[in-house]
Amino acid sequence: MSHWIELNIGPVHPATHGIYRFRVKLNEETVEDVDITIGYLHRNAEKICELNYFVNNTIYFDRMDYIDAMNMEVGYLRAVETLIDMEVPERAQWIRMIMAELSRIAARMVGIGALGLDVGMLTPFFHTFHEREKIQKIFVEASGGRQEVNYMSIGGVYQDFNDKIIEEIKEFIAGFKGKLEEMVKMFTDSEIFWQRNVGTGVLEPDIALDYGVTGPMLRASGIPYDVRKDSPYLFYDKVNFDVPIARTKDNMGRFLVKVEELRQSVRIIEQCLAKLPEGPYFNPKAKKSAMLLLKGQGDVFTRVESESGEFGVFIRGDGGVKPYRVHARSPSFKNLAVVPIMTKGSLIADLIITIASVDAVAGEVDR
Amino acid sequence: MSILFRIHQWFSFLGNIGSYGIAYLIESIIVLIFVALSFIALIYIFRKYMARIQRRIGPNRVGKFGLLQLIADALKLVGKESILPEGRDDMAYKIAPVIVMIATILAFILLPFGDLAYFGSLAVTHSKVTLILMFGILSIIPIGEILGGISTKSNYALLGTMRAVAKDISFEIPMMISVLAIVIVSSRSYATGAAITGGLSLSSIVANEVIPYGIIEPLGLLIFFISMVARASYSPFDLGESDSELISGYTTEYSGMRFGFFYIGLFGMVYLSSFLISVLYLGGSNGPYDNYVGFIYLFIKTDILVLISFLIWVSIPRIRIDKFVNLGWKYLLPLSMVNLVYAGLFVLYIR
Numbered sequence: 001m002s003h004w005i006e007l008n009i010g011p012v013h014p015a016t017h018g019i020y021r022f023r024v025k026l027n028e029e030t031v032e033d034v035d036i037t038i039g040y041l042h043r044n045a046e047k048i049c050e051l052n053y054f055v056n057n058t059i060y061f062d063r064m065d066y067i068d069a070m071n072m073e074v075g076y077l078r079a080v081e082t083l084i085d086m087e088v089p090e091r092a093q094w095i096r097m098i099m100a101e102l103s104r105i106a107a108r109m110v111g112i113g114a115l116g117l118d119v120g121m122l123t124p125f126f127h128t129f130h131e132r133e134k135i136q137k138i139f140v141e142a143s144g145g146r147q148e149v150n151y152m153s154i155g156g157v158y159q160d161f162n163d164k165i166i167e168e169i170k171e172f173i174a175g176f177k178g179k180l181e182e183m184v185k186m187f188t189d190s191e192i193f194w195q196r197n198v199g200t201g202v203l204e205p206d207i208a209l210d211y212g213v214t215g216p217m218l219r220a221s222g223i224p225y226d227v228r229k230d231s232p233y234l235f236y237d238k239v240n241f242d243v244p245i246a247r248t249k250d251n252m253g254r255f256l257v258k259v260e261e262l263r264q265s266v267r268i269i270e271q272c273l274a275k276l277p278e279g280p281y282f283n284p285k286a287k288k289s290a291m292l293l294l295k296g297q298g299d300v301f302t303r304v305e306s307e308s309g310e311f312g313v314f315i316r317g318d319g320g321v322k323p324y325r326v327h328a329r330s331p332s333f334k335n336l337a338v339v340p341i342m343t344k345g346s347l348i349a350d351l352i353i354t355i356a357s358v359d360a361v362a363g364e365v366d367r
Numbered sequence: 368m369s370i371l372f373r374i375h376q377w378f379s380f381l382g383n384i385g386s387y388g389i390a391y392l393i394e395s396i397i398v399l400i401f402v403a404l405s406f407i408a409l410i411y412i413f414r415k416y417m418a419r420i421q422r423r424i425g426p427n428r429v430g431k432f433g434l435l436q437l438i439a440d441a442l443k444l445v446g447k448e449s450i451l452p453e454g455r456d457d458m459a460y461k462i463a464p465v466i467v468m469i470a471t472i473l474a475f476i477l478l479p480f481g482d483l484a485y486f487g488s489l490a491v492t493h494s495k496v497t498l499i500l501m502f503g504i505l506s507i508i509p510i511g512e513i514l515g516g517i518s519t520k521s522n523y524a525l526l527g528t529m530r531a532v533a534k535d536i537s538f539e540i541p542m543m544i545s546v547l548a549i550v551i552v553s554s555r556s557y558a559t560g561a562a563i564t565g566g567l568s569l570s571s572i573v574a575n576e577v578i579p580y581g582i583i584e585p586l587g588l589l590i591f592f593i594s595m596v597a598r599a600s601y602s603p604f605d606l607g608e609s610d611s612e613l614i615s616g617y618t619t620e621y622s623g624m625r626f627g628f629f630y631i632g633l634f635g636m637v638y639l640s641s642f643l644i645s646v647l648y649l650g651g652s653n654g655p656y657d658n659y660v661g662f663i664y665l666f667i668k669t670d671i672l673v674l675i676s677f678l679i680w681v682s683i684p685r686i687r688i689d690k691f692v693n694l695g696w697k698y699l700l701p702l703s704m705v706n707l708v709y710a711g712l713f714v715l716y717i718r
Contacts, residue, residue: 015611029689
């Protein structure tokens, strides 16, 4: 007869960055079963999107993966612009790319910092947030918003890059390169960090594929799948970057993949800044007065690579000014589903790190 | 002439028992006030120091340079509502934080503080067995932790208590064995080779510590330091707390000043462990020139150790419980045995 206790990790708990609940069946320190309850942050975003004009919906996508808002907007707009056949000027596309990569860096900073918190190191968290703060200042300069930016719109972006923003981005990139290595050293110099991450939370590639896991989790299981490479959107086919993979399949692999992706993001931004052309930042066809009259007909499903994986948006238009149905395929939702498999039989401390390395965002899980 | 004896002389009109009683009382109060003041300074330094490491500013609002922040925090803790969990064991719940705090503070009285210029020896206790008393008092603290954890009937607290007990058991033995090695080394005078009695008193250990024992047995210093980090339970070994998985471990259900008592116990233990390390391994109140101001020497050594402890605290992640218990039983225990044998051989042959 085994003696077990049930431990609630969540809804309000230091280890769940967001609101979801793990009901953990514990045999002393060993995890026997994990039951995930979600829905605490369900805000009906998909249904609300049906009630709005196409152009009004970006703000609801901002609030899905709220730490990676730019990529959410890129995801939604890729679908809408395909549906209503809207051309986007070149400069706007490059600007979107820069912003998407900056947002990816900002989101990773949260993820890596939170991993440090869960391992028990408070210090890197402040350093990562310091860098994130710089990115948010750039966002404020460009859009007026820190986190829920609402920067992009159908046919372009809300505001052109001026010299000050470009200067700020260049300054940030220059400082970030060294700072990133310093932050990574904080983790990897620590023997205990390796001890706790290596060999814990192992995710086999076939299970990952079965569950639809994407993003750094899939790449850390050894499958080099990245939407930016495999089905390029914006101008990702015109820049050079690598898709890192890890063969260890564990938490350390995931951490190192995320870190390498940060370096690649920096590389992409540098190339974008070099190639940024002059020109309009907004398609005049989508001018303010005509914005609400944009009509869409048919089904569209497009994907982008957000910080946690493949973010897909499905939109069905019935020829009206509002979408008939909007659905978001959220990577966090799929990624979170494998946590019970990854942590069965491990210690409770490993479960916490695995949750942190999955990096699921509650707003995206529940939508 | 010790400060205790001076006070005794002032009150000699009360008779022997009365005057010594008052002398002990007054000196204990002096020591405790000193401990409390340095404790406030310590937490202030810790917060500023941690903030610097973390690219923050730290407390700077209350008082000049935020010096009064801790007092403001203490007032806040006192003024807070004490939330009592349902289904608790009332007696155990209420007594646990008091045990932890009192035991920690009590242990300070046993320390050999050394001389301070005109005042003479500051040590309160002149017992022959202060070493044993010290570790006896230190082993009261886990009782408070266990009572606090189990009495609340919370699963987080229960797991935290289990971890705290595992931690205390697996590091108590290496710690005691390395202390035993100290006793063996200090049993003979370094200069003359004559046997010394009173090796179980901290004062006589320090008196005989011409060369710091940390130089004679560095392995013992290492083991004792690690054990003391575990005993004070800060960052790499804060398993009883484990704030990312168990919220706050055995203190989860505590709030207000009762939580503050645990907090005082934690910081007091950091300070006390630094004192013990400098007394047992770094020469205590023995300094390079004259022991006339031995207290200052001890204080400097201790504060450097406290800063090192804080550096460890903020920069090292928490170790997992199984690796931690492995470290205690598979590495530290055999190493401490080796150290013990080495200490014996040292006394016999090298000295």
